[in-house]
Structures are given as structure tokens and as C-alpha cells.
Amino acid sequence: xxxxxxKQIEERFSQIGFNIPISEIESRLDKxxxxxxxxxxxxxxxxxxxxxxxxxxxxGDFYIQQGEVPTIKVSDITTEGxxxxxxxxxxxxxxxxxxxxxxxxxxxDETGTIKFNxxxxxxxxxxxxxxxxxxxxxxxxxxxxxxxxxxxxxSQIEEIQEDIEIGTQEVEFSGVMVDIQAGSGLxxxxxxxxxxxxxxxxxxxxxxxxxxxLRIKAxxxxxxxxxxxLINREVTEQLTGITLDDAKQMATKELDQEVVLIxxxxxxxxxxxxxxxxxxxRYILVEQISPIPPMEADKVDALLTQLEA
Numbered sequence: 413x414x415x416x417x418x419k420q421i422e423e424r425f426s427q428i429g430f431n432i433p434i435s436e437i438e439s440r441l442d443k444x445x446x447x448x449x450x451x452x453x454x455x456x457x458x459x460x461x462x463x464x465x466x467x468x469x470x471x472g473d474f475y476i477q478q479g480e481v482p483t484i485k486v487s488d489i490t491t492e493g494x495x496x497x498x499x500x501x502x503x504x505x506x507x508x509x510x511x512x513x514x515x516x517x518x519x520x521d522e523t524g525t526i527k528f529n530x531x532x533x534x535x536x537x538x539x540x541x542x543x544x545x546x547x548x549x550x551x552x553x554x555x556x557x558x559x560x561x562x563x564x565x566x567s568q569i570e571e572i573q574e575d576i577e578i579g580t581q582e583v584e585f586s587g588v589m590v591d592i593q594a595g596s597g598l599x600x601x602x603x604x605x606x607x608x609x610x611x612x613x614x615x616x617x618x619x620x621x622x623x624x625x626l627r628i629k630a631x632x633x634x635x636x637x638x639x640x641x642l643i644n645r646e647v648t649e650q651l652t653g654i655t656l657d658d659a660k661q662m663a664t665k666e667l668d669q670e671v672v673l674i675x676x677x678x679x680x681x682x683x684x685x686x687x688x689x690x691x692x693x694r695y696i697l698v699e700q701i702s703p704i705p706p707m708e709a710d711k712v713d714a715l716l717t718q719l720e721a
Contacts, residue, residue, distance in 0.1 A: 413452065414438060414441045414442055414445060415438060417441060417452065417456055418434050418437040418438040418441055419434065421437050421456070421459060421460060421463075422434040422437055424474065425463065425469075425474070428469070428474060430463075430467055430469060432463055432467075437459060437463075440458075440459045440462065441455055441456070441459055444458060444459070453491065457492060457493070460474065460493075471493075471551075471553070474493075481495050481496060481497050481548070481549060482496055482497065483496070483497040483498065483499075484496050484497070484498060485498070485521055485522075485523040486498070486500065486519075486520060486521050486523045486524045486525065486526050487523035487524050488523075489526060489552050489559050489561075490559075491552065492552050492553050492554045492559065493551065493552065493553070494551065494552045495549060495550070495551050495552075496550060496551075496552060496561075497546070497547065497548045497549070497550075498519075498521070498546075498547050498550065498561070499521065499544065499545070499546045499547070499572065499574070499576065500519040500520055500521045500544065500545065500547065500576060501519065501520060501521070501542070501543065501544040501545075501575070501576040501578060502517060502518075502519055502539045502540060502541050502542065502543055502544075502545070503517070503518040503519060503520045503525055503541070503578060503692060504517045504518045504541060504692065505517040505539065505540075505541050505605065505606065505607040506518075506607075507595055507607070507608050507610060508607075511532065512531060512532055512533070513529055513530070513531060513532060514530045514531060514532040514534065514536070514538075515528075515529075515530040515538065515539055515607075516528065516529050516530070517539075517541075518692050519545075519547075519561070520576075520578040520579070520692070521576050521577075521578070521579065522576070522577050522578070522579040523579050524579050525578065525579075525692050526559060526560060526561055527555075527558065527559075527560040527561070528550075528560060528561045528562070528563065529553075529560060529561070529562045529563065530562075530563040531562065531563060531564055533564070533565065534563050534564045534565050534567060535565070536563055536567060536569050537569055538604075538605055538617075539569070539605075540604075540605050540606065541605070541606045541607075542606075543571060544571070544572050544573075544574050544575060544576045545569055545570060545571050545572060546569075546570045546572050547561070547563070547567065547568070547569055548567065548568040548569075548570070549566045549567045549568060550562065550563050550567050551564070558694075582688065582689060582690050582691075582699075583688070583689070583690075583691050583696060584686065584687070584688045585632055585634065585639045585641075585686070585687050585688075585696060586632075586634060586684070586685070586686040586687070586704060587632040587633045587634035587635065587638075587639070587684065587685070588632070588633055588634075588682060588683065588684050588685075589630050589631070589632055589680050589681055589682070589683055589684075589685055590631050590632070590633045590638070590681070590682075591630070591631040591681070592628055592629065592630055592631075592673070592676060592677050592680065592681060593629040593630070593631065594629075595608060595627075595629055596627060596628045596629045596630075596673055596676065597626070597627075597628075597659070597669065597670070597672040597673030597676055598624060598625075598626060598656075598659040598660065598662075598663055598669045598672040598673070599624070599625050599626070599627060599669075600612070600622030600623065600624055600625070601622055601623055601624075601625050602614035602617055602620050602622055603620065603621070603622060603623055604617050604620070605617065608625075609622045624656060624659070624660055625645055625656070626645040626648045626649065626654070626656050626659055626672075627642065627643060627644055627645060627648060628641075628642075628643035628648050628651075628676060628680075629641075629642060629643075630642075630643060630680075630698075632685065632687065639687075639696060640694050640695045640696070641687055641689075641695065641696045641697075641698050642695050642696070642697050642698065643698045643701065644697075644698070647698055647699070647700075647701060648676075651680070651701055652675075652676055652679055652680070654672070654675065654676070659672045662675065683703060684703065684704035685701050685702065685703055685704060686701070686702045686704055687700070687701045688700040688701075
């Protein structure tokens with residue numbers, strides 16, 4: 413098993429012009445599988461990644477597609493380094509400050525959602541939230557034990573008319589709001605692609621005027637785990653009592669948008685909430701949020717104390 417896997421790895425590196433001693437490959441595989449009891453497929457990925465870094469080889473060169481590329485669903489993505497075609501809707505575009513990444517966010521189909529990275533060097537057309545596309549020649553990858561899809565120069569993007577339904581699972585989570593992250597409060601969005609602007613600049617369309625929006629990027633802690641939550645304008649207005657017009661007036665009066673974020677933090681941080689909504693990657697998209705009464709919050713604290721005992 414180890415010798416066969418090592419041979420496959422050695423041959424693939426040889427095909428792209430790198431001669432790596434098979435003995436080194438076997439040695440690393442053997443140590444991971446037999447000494448550290450790492451699953452064979454995980455050991456294979458680890459060894460490949462080691463030599464990619466050691467020889468400074470782009471991942472795309474090693475994992476370049478061979479043969480016919482299959483068309484699959486999001487739920488079929490169970491390993492990295494596979495070239496695929498997939499039809500999906502852009503669920504979210506995330507804020508991005510990395511120059512090497514053109515766009516990052518979530519795409520999904522009826523079977524679930526997955527993160528994507530579109531590299532700047534790929535020079536692919538921009539994606540828009542809410543639109544559906546056929547993605548060809550994209551490669552699966554993983555980051556922090558979560559699968560994702562990467563677009564590069566060989567990838568193709570074609571907008572389709574089908575309105576793909578997103579398969580999500582509604583979840584509930586209760587705890588104390590311990591943080592409200594940067595990018596919350598009164599923000600501006602690009603009128604072309606709807607992504608949040610950073611200092612008046614859209615990562616795709618450059619400096620634009622933008623339109624105002626309200627949102628909260630919250631972190632909820634139940635004492636055991638933390639959960640990221642995205643709260644849209646409608647729910648934010650209901651929760652805080654601050655409308656979008658109110659927020660704009662506050663910012664105009666103080667000549668500073670941060671005054672809105674400060675006001676929201678003063679009203680929400682340290683209080684207990686129960687949230688409900690679909691889970692998309694690491695976020696819960698909050699559709700309902702309810703304050704937990706003090707008595708119930710005391711019960712939560714007591715329960716957590718018992719669990720920690």
C-alpha cells in the first residue's frame with residue numbers, strides 16, 4: 413500500500429519535472445501511517461503538501477486535471493486536489509484584503525454550500541451575489557479542515573439563468589454576545605457586486621460611491637464553543653431599534669460612521685441571545701434573534717458551571 417502510493421506520488425512529481433527520491437516519499441508515508449496512525453489518504457495529502465512547499469511548486473501544477481472532468485454537486489466534494497465542474501449560486505461575497513485573491517465567499521447548490529477562492533492572477537469575470545453560474549475546471553482544496561474550491565487560469569465561469577435553490581439546515585444557538593467584529597454597523601456596499609467597501613474601495617470595481625447598509629457580524633459564546641453570526645439590516649433594525657436612516661443621521665452629525673458601531677456595541681455586548689437561521693460555512697445567517705431573559709440567562713450560567721465541574 414505504502415510503496416504503491418509512494419510510486420504514484422513520485423511519478424506525478426516526475427511528470428511535472430521534479431525528481432523526488434522515492435525513498436524519501438516512502439519514509440514519510442511510513443512514519444505517518446504506521447507510527448502516527450494517520451489515515452492513508454490524509455498521509456498522502458500531507459506528504460504531497462510537504463514536497464510542494466519544499467520545492468516551491470504551485471499546487472495547481474501538481475493537481476492539474478487529467479482526463480475528463482466530472483460534473484458534481486457540493487455534497488460530493490470529499491477530497492482535495494480533484495478537478496471538477498459544478499453549477500452553483502453565489503450565496504455570499506466576503507470582505508477581502510488579500511491582493512492575491514480577487515473574490516472569496518460562498519457558493520451553493522441544493523446539497524449544501526462551500527467556500528470558494530478566485531485568485532487574482534486567474535483574471536476571471538466578477539461574480540455577483542444571488543446569481544447562478546456554471547464553473548468549469550475548478551479544483552477542490554481544504555483549509556482548516558474544511559473543503560473549498562479554488563478558481564485559477566484554467567477555470568471557466570458562465571452565468572446561467574437557472575435560479576439554483578440552496579440547501580441549508582436551520583440551526584439554533586444560544587449564548588452571550590462576546591464580540592461585534594469590524595465591518596459591522598453602518599457600512600457601504602458596491603452598487604455593482606454588493607460587496608462591502610473597505611475605505612470606499614471595492615475589491616473588484618475600485619473606488620465607488622456605494623450605497624449604505626446596516627449589518628452586525630457577531631460572535632456568540634455558549635461557554636463551550638463560539639459561533640459567528642451575520643445579522644442583516646432588517647434584523648439589525650429590529651434588534652437595536654436603529655434604522656438605516658437613524659444610522660446615517662448619527663454618522664452625519666458626528667462626521668464618523670464608527671459612532672453607529674459604538675452605539676450597537678454598547679447595547680448588545682455582554683447580553684444573552686438565542687439566534688436561529690441557516691448555517692452557511694462558519695456562519696449562522698440570523699433570521700430570528702431573541703434576548704434571553706435574566707432568569708433564563710442565570711439558568712444557562714448554572715448549567716455551564718455544572719458542565720465545567
